[in-house]
Amino acid sequence: MIFKKIIFIFALATCSIVNAVEPDEVLANPKLEERARQISKDLRCLVCQNESIDESDAALARDLRVLVRERLQAGDSNDEVLKFVVDRYGEFALLRPRIDGVNYLLWWFGPLFLLFSVLTAIFYVRKLGKISKTQNDLTAPLNDEERKKLKEIMGD
Numbered sequence: 001m002i003f004k005k006i007i008f009i010f011a012l013a014t015c016s017i018v019n020a021v022e023p024d025e026v027l028a029n030p031k032l033e034e035r036a037r038q039i040s041k042d043l044r045c046l047v048c049q050n051e052s053i054d055e056s057d058a059a060l061a062r063d064l065r066v067l068v069r070e071r072l073q074a075g076d077s078n079d080e081v082l083k084f085v086v087d088r089y090g091e092f093a094l095l096r097p098r099i100d101g102v103n104y105l106l107w108w109f110g111p112l113f114l115l116f117s118v119l120t121a122i123f124y125v126r127k128l129g130k131i132s133k134t135q136n137d138l139t140a141p142l143n144d145e146e147r148k149k150l151k152e153i154m155g156d
Helices: 002-014 030-042 059-073 078-089 103-135 144-154
Strands: none
Touching (some): 030 059, 030 078
């Protein structure tokens, strides 16, 4: 029993991240292949959505890997390849979306909304505290109008 556990732990420890890149996709030029792998790690599999195209076995991920390699062989830079994919599939294709333009609103909306909510809660609690102090202060003397109303109620 212990021997099986040791083998299982050893197998897990020696496993590395499995890349889905098939041998027929690998470029002959090692520098281009390294660039293709780097770009593939930055692109999201549009089917799996939480994996890069480098890790995904989906057919669309394979097509994207081939597309990346074709663009690199055509002489595109890494940025040009990423721009091509983003133009074709949108920002969603990036595993790490860029922080620019309209995305600033998306990146900052959460923290700003949290700050706004905390400030609103603080002001609301303070206002409630002030209201409750003035309404519940039974030791404060009555003013003239309150005395008049009290006499009417008591029938004096």
